[in-house]
Amino acid sequence: MMKISRRSLLKTTAVGALSATFVVPAIIGRSAMAQDLATTSSIQNLSANLIPPDMGQTTMQVFVSATGHSVSGTMLDYWRTTGSASGYGNPISEPFAASNGLYSQAFERGIFQYNPDWLNTEDPTVRLMPVGTQLIAERRDSLRADSRRTGADPRLTAFVVPAADSKRASVVNELGGRFSDVTGFSIAGDYQAWYDPNEGDFYLGPPISEPHLERGRTVQYYENGLLYESDSGVAVAALPSENPASYGFVTDSIDQGDIPEYDESSFMTADNPGGVDTTQLSGHRSIVVSLSEQTMYVYQGGTTVLTSLISSGLAPNVTSPGEFHVRLKFPQQTMAGFTNETGEVTGFQNAAKDNGVAGDIPWEVTDVPNVMYFSLSAEALHGAYWHNNFGNPMSHGCINQPLDVAAFMYGWAPLGTEVSVIE
Numbered sequence: 001m002m003k004i005s006r007r008s009l010l011k012t013t014a015v016g017a018l019s020a021t022f023v024v025p026a027i028i029g030r031s032a033m034a035q036d037l038a039t040t041s042s043i044q045n046l047s048a049n050l051i052p053p054d055m056g057q058t059t060m061q062v063f064v065s066a067t068g069h070s071v072s073g074t075m076l077d078y079w080r081t082t083g084s085a086s087g088y089g090n091p092i093s094e095p096f097a098a099s100n101g102l103y104s105q106a107f108e109r110g111i112f113q114y115n116p117d118w119l120n121t122e123d124p125t126v127r128l129m130p131v132g133t134q135l136i137a138e139r140r141d142s143l144r145a146d147s148r149r150t151g152a153d154p155r156l157t158a159f160v161v162p163a164a165d166s167k168r169a170s171v172v173n174e175l176g177g178r179f180s181d182v183t184g185f186s187i188a189g190d191y192q193a194w195y196d197p198n199e200g201d202f203y204l205g206p207p208i209s210e211p212h213l214e215r216g217r218t219v220q221y222y223e224n225g226l227l228y229e230s231d232s233g234v235a236v237a238a239l240p241s242e243n244p245a246s247y248g249f250v251t252d253s254i255d256q257g258d259i260p261e262y263d264e265s266s267f268m269t270a271d272n273p274g275g276v277d278t279t280q281l282s283g284h285r286s287i288v289v290s291l292s293e294q295t296m297y298v299y300q301g302g303t304t305v306l307t308s309l310i311s312s313g314l315a316p317n318v319t320s321p322g323e324f325h326v327r328l329k330f331p332q333q334t335m336a337g338f339t340n341e342t343g344e345v346t347g348f349q350n351a352a353k354d355n356g357v358a359g360d361i362p363w364e365v366t367d368v369p370n371v372m373y374f375s376l377s378a379e380a381l382h383g384a385y386w387h388n389n390f391g392n393p394m395s396h397g398c399i400n401q402p403l404d405v406a407a408f409m410y411g412w413a414p415l416g417t418e419v420s421v422i423e
Contacts, residue, residue, distance in 0.1 A: 043095050043103065050103055052114045052125070056329025056372075057415050062262040064090045067108070068253025071262075075105045075112055077414035078126040080267070081326075082203065083301070086282035088112070088128070092241060093249040098129060106249045109236040110203070110225055122324045122375055124202050124416045128224035131239045131247060132208060136221060138246065158212035159221075161185060168210070182206040183223075191220050191227055194234040198284045199418060204236075269370075269411030273404045274298070274306035278412055281305070286418040287381070287409075289399055291319060294391045296399065298409070305412070308405045311384065311394035316344040319397050324374040324419040326381075331410065333371045333382075336364040337396075345396050348378070363396075369403065370410035374419040381419070382406055 043051075052074035061072035069091040071079055082088060089108025098104040102113040111129035118125045136159075161184035162168040168186065172179065177188020185207035187195055195204065205223030212219065219228040219237070226237040244251050260266065264279040272278060283301020290297070291312050298306040313319040337348040338360035346360055369383040381399045383406030384390075394400055399421075401409065 043097055046097050046101070046103060049116050050097075050101065050114075052103065053119070055125075055327065055415055056331075058267065060266065061259055062266070063256045063259040064262050065256070066090050067092050069094060070254060070256075070259050071105065074114055074126060074415065078112055078124070078416045079107065080264075080414045081285045081416040081418075082198070083283050083285075084262075084264075086301070087198070087284065088203075088236060089238060089241070092244070092251050094254060096249050099248050100129075102129075104129065104249070106240045106244065106247065106251075108238045108241045111240050111247060111249075120376070122322070122327065124199075124325055125327070126416060128203050128205070129247065130205065130223045132205070132221045132225050133223050134246070135226075135239060136208065158210045159208070162210060180206040183208055185210055190229065190234045194227060197286075267411050267414075268408070270404065270407035272306060272408050272412070273308070273402075274304075276303065276305050278305055284418070285413060286420065287413065289319075289419070289421045291321065291421065291423055294393065296401070296405075298412075306405070306408070308402060309390035311387070311390050311392060311400035313379075313395050313397035314343075314393040316342055317395070317397040318393070319379055319395075319399065319421060320375060320377055321421045321423055322375070324421065326372045326374055326413050326415055326417040326419060328373040329410070329415065330371040331369070333368050334364065334366045335368055336362070338362055339396075370401075370406040372410065372413060381409060381413075 055074075057074045057077045058072070060076065061070050062076065063070050064085075066085075067090040071091045075091075075095065079087070079091070088110035091105060091107050093106035095103060095105045098111070098113060100113075102115055104111055104113045106112075111131060112126050113129050114126050116125075118127070162179075169179075172186045172188045175188040175192070177186055177192050179186050183206045187200075187207055189211075191207075191211060194200070198204075200222070204225045204227070207220055207222050209221040217228045217230075219226055226239055227234050228237050240247055240249075268279065278300060281300045281303055283303070286299045288297040288299070289295075289310060289312065294310055294312060296306075296308050296310045297304065298308075335348075338346050340346050340360055365386065369385070371380050371382040373380040377397065379397050379399070381401060383403045384394070384400035385403060387394055387400070388402075390400065390402055
C-alpha cells in the first residue's frame with residue numbers, strides 16, 4: 001500500500017480521494033443532484049462538475065415566505081453560515097446558471113456562486129458574484145439627464161488608489177486598518193469592523209474604492225458588493241435586488257407546495273450543551289480552537305454559543321494551526337491507517353485488514369460520530385467515545401470533542417463554517 005503523509009494528504013487530489021482513504025458507511029451515498037436541486041433549464045444544462053458534489057451538505061430544501069423562494073443543499077449551507085437573512089438577505093431567485101457559467105443563486109444583498117476551482121482548498125467553495133465591479137463598469141459611461149455622471153463615477157478620487165496619499169495612510173494607520181494587497185484600497189474603521197468578522201476577503205472581495213459620499217450616504221465599493229453606513233451601522237447594500245436583470249436572474253416567486261418553511265431548529269441534531277438557544281441567533285458562524293488551552297470557542301455573530309474542552313493532536317501528530325473551513329461532513333465514519341515506530345501517522349487505508357508497509361502498525365477506530373473535515377491534511381472535528389481526557393492532546397491530529405458537543409456541532413456548523421486553529 002502506498003504511504004501518504006498526513007501533512008500532504010489531499011493537497012492536489014480530488015475530493016473523492018478523501019472518501020477512499022477511510023471506510024465510508026453506506027448512508028453516505030447521496031447524489032450531487034439530490035443536494036442542489038436542478039430546478040431551471042439553465043441549471044440542468046450545466047455539466048456535472050459545475051453542480052456542487054456531495055460533501056455532506058444538508059439534504060433539506062426550505063421555503064422563505066418573505067421573498068417567495070426556496071434554498072437548498074450547498075446554497076442553504078452557505079446561507080446559514082454567512083448569517084442567513086442577517087448576512088446577505090433572503091433568497092430572491094431559484095438556482096440559475098450565471099453568465100460566467102457558474103451555479104448561482106441570488107439573495108437580496110449578494111449572489112452566491114459555487115466554483116469547482118475552490119473545491120480542493122481550505123477556503124469557501126461558495127463566494128459572491130462580482131456585482132460591485134460590474135456596477136462600476138456599467139456606470140462608467142452612464143450619464144444623467146443633466147449630463148452629469150451617476151454615482152460610482154470611476155473618475156472620482158475615491159476610485160484612485162491612495163498609494164501616495166500620506167494623509168489617508170495616516171488615518172488608516174490610526175484606525176488600525178490596512179490597505180488591500182490586491183487593489184491598494186483601504187479596509188479600516190467601521191468598514192473593517194464589519195468586513196473582518198464576516199470574512200469579507202472571501203465574500204465581498206477586496207475594496208475597489210475608498211469610502212466616499214454617494215446619494216447622501218458614505219459608502220465603499222468592493223469587488224462583490226457595496227458597504228454603506230446606515231443609521232444602525234455598516235450594512236451590505238441590496239445591489240442584486242435593485243437590478244436583477246443586470247445580473248441575469250429572474251425574481252418570480254414559486255409556489256411553496258409542501259416545501260417546509262425555513263426554521264433553524266430543523267437543522268439541530270442535538271441540544272446545545274452550552275445552553276444557548278442558537279435557533280434565535282443571527283450572524284456569521286465561526287469556530288476557534290486554542291491548542292495551548294485545549295479549548296474550543298464557538299461564535300455566532302457577537303454571541304459565544306459554546307465553550308468546550310477538546311483534545312487535539314498528540315505529538316508527533318500535532319494539529320496544524322491555521323485558517324480553515326468545514327469542507328466535508330459525515331454523520332458517522334470508520335477511520336483506519338498506520339503509524340510508524342514513533343507513533344507518527346504514515347498512511348491511511350480502506351479497511352484495517354489491508355496490509356500496510358512492513359514495520360508499520362495498523363490502527364482502526366470504528367463508527368466515529370459527527371465528522372467534519374476542515375483541512376486538506378485530513379484533520380476533522382468529531383466526537384470521541386474512546387476517551388474522556390478532554391483538555392489534553394490525545395488524537396492523531398483531529399479535534400476530539402465530547403459526544404454531546406460533537407452531536408450539537410454537526411447540526412449547527414454547515415459547510416463553509418470558519419475554523420481557526422490557533423496556538
